[in-house]
Amino acid sequence: LPRPARTATARPRVDVAAAARRSSRPLRPLPEEQQPFGEPSEGRYALSQVEPLLRTEFLERLDTAAVAAAAAAASLALLAGLAEGAAKQQSLEQVAALAMRLLGAVRLLQQQGAGTCGDQQAQQAQQGAAAGQQAAGAAAAGGAMAAVEAREIGRVAGRRWSRKALGLASAHPLEGAPAHPAGLHGADCLGLLRASLFSGTLHPSKAVFNAAFPDDRAAAKPGGSLDRLITLYAHETAAPGEPLRCFDGIRMYITGSNEVRMSRATALIRSLSLPPGATRVSLWRLPDGRLVVSSLTEGCGGAQPAASGARLPAGSSTSLATSDADLPECLKVTCNEVSGTLLPDRMVVVCGCPSCSQLGQGDPARTFRPTPWECHCGAGAYKKWNKSIKAVLPDGGSMPLHTFFLRAYGVTFTRGTRVRPPGKVFGSAADS
DNA sequence: GCCGTACCGGCTTACTAGAT
DNA sequence: ATCTAGTAAGCCGGTACGGC
Incomplete structure (x- = not known):
């Protein structure tokens, strides 16, 4: 799809406050007259088969770009704001299902002559619908060729949905250790x-x-x-x-x-x-x-010493960590009564909820970064994962993750640096 | 009074496009 | 190539509230 022309006057404006309000609301089904799959049709079959596919072992072979492409197409449509909110709060399956639903709504919009939309919006909606239908068809058809096709569609139409919105970005490493640059004495x-x-x-x-x-x-x-x-x-x-x-x-x-x-x-x-x-x-x-x-970033807000007099959890290390290697390989955690396993070196959680437990142990679909897992567990509104996620102590008790790591290992969490993907994502095919 | 939870406003950061 | 500034994701600080 051609990148839409962007000028200072035509720059799309987004009502952030309204988007935030939308994203904090629970999802509501579309009105009955707008349900895209209300009646059987050839198109309905192709689209509605996507969600069941996501729940089968086929997901392991199908690149998630198919899902990303579908969501990306939805982002091009007029209802992108709702999908965006869903991406914050819902699981991969729910995002995909919503994207499918939105695409149906866009098709309905096309059939109705784009309603009250402007020309540019209507054109975007048509482009989004076309790309989404292709992606959904590819996902439903399955197979390697379909995955390649879907990936290509996702590359063109994906924008930020491809990795970020679906929680596929790499984990944040722990940062910082106290030090003082040589040559800056007294600074x-x-x-x-x-x-x-x-x-x-x-x-x-x-x-x-x-x-x-x-x-x-x-x-x-x-x-x-x-x-x-x-x-x-x-x-x-x-x-x-x-x-x-x-x-x-x-x-x-x-x-x-x-x-x-x-x-x-x-x-x-x-x-x-x-x-x-x-x-x-x-x-x-x-x-x-x-x-x-x-160039040295150490010594400015890195690890903190363990709180004086803090009682360490039974069975935990009594020496402070000086690198990631000193941290445990895995740690049992809970969030909103949902269990999981934290992998500190990757800073991800393998979810242990009943739905995720049906997936394989190494299935990436059950691996979450802390914030998405907080949402997955239904505590997304808390927005403080290092408090809402609790470490399970050997005696059966629990302790907020932040407190646990501070007391047991003398480290705390800092905001990671988002990794920029290599090459230009949305440039022409000739771009590296 | 303390603690845990929930919520909101707003700040930080990464990324990007247009202008120079 | 560089400068400038807009956008949105992420999430923290502050606060309110209820239970103990």
Whole structure:
């Protein structure tokens, strides 16, 4: 499908508040007159067979791109917002089922002449319906050829539904361990910055900004102004004789969404020789007031020591973890009375609910990242997985995951860095 | 008063497109 | 190639509420 033209004036606007309200509501069935599968038809057969297929061993052979393609087609349709909410709260099967239902609704929309929709929306709906019908047909037909076809459809129409919305992104690793960069004696760590070499921009959080520029706090508030050039120093461990290199002319400004950013920092970021894929750098203040950016991210908000006097769960380690290797291979956990097994090295949970237990032990369909599993267990509204997910203690008791790891291993959870897939996902076929 | 749960607003982050 | 800024996912902090 051709990428729709996007201009400043025609940019699609999304009512985030309305979408959030939609996503927090339970799903409601479509009105009876809009049920796409109310009467038997050839099209109905092809579509309605998808959901049963998902529950069979065929799923192991069929690439989930078929499901992704169906959901992606739905995202192109006018009811994408509802599907999006479902992706947050529902299981893979439910998302697929909803996508099928939405596609039927879109077909109905086509039959009714697109109703009150504008031309562009109607065109998108038609494209979505066409792609979805192909994908659903491929999934229903089964077999390797169908999977390839569905994958291709998903590649073209998939956008963000392909991995992110279906919970297939890689797990977040645990980050950080206390340390202090050599050569920055007496410096105070102000926090971490996100460095984007792609755009030559440094992104300080508000906390880091406030720590680094306490005199500019008022300017950075909503309605304030902030646009000035600053000087930063790069900490180069490869040049011990001259460890600090000056970079001036870095522009600090505040965006329309009240976000502080530092641009024109390409040379500085490059001088740090960041490891491949690294996006974090640390910001330090020397005793003389100079601000130093270091490629070392350790020492700024990593692991915390175990709480003084905390009682460790019986049977757990009494020494603090210094790496992922010190953590248990697996851990029994519960969430909303649903049992599961946490794999700390991948930071995923193998669900043990009755439905998932029917799947094979290694089936990816029963493996969840913490937040999706929280939703899967019906506690999605809690939105604090490290509290709603509890570690099962040897004596049969339980303890919130956050508390358990802090007391038993001296570590806590930090937000991971989303992994950018290789190559351009939505570029032309010639793109790598 | 403490604790667990539920909810909401808003912040952080990753990603992207258009402009320069 | 770089700059600028919009979008949305993820989820945390703060708060209210009920049970003990």
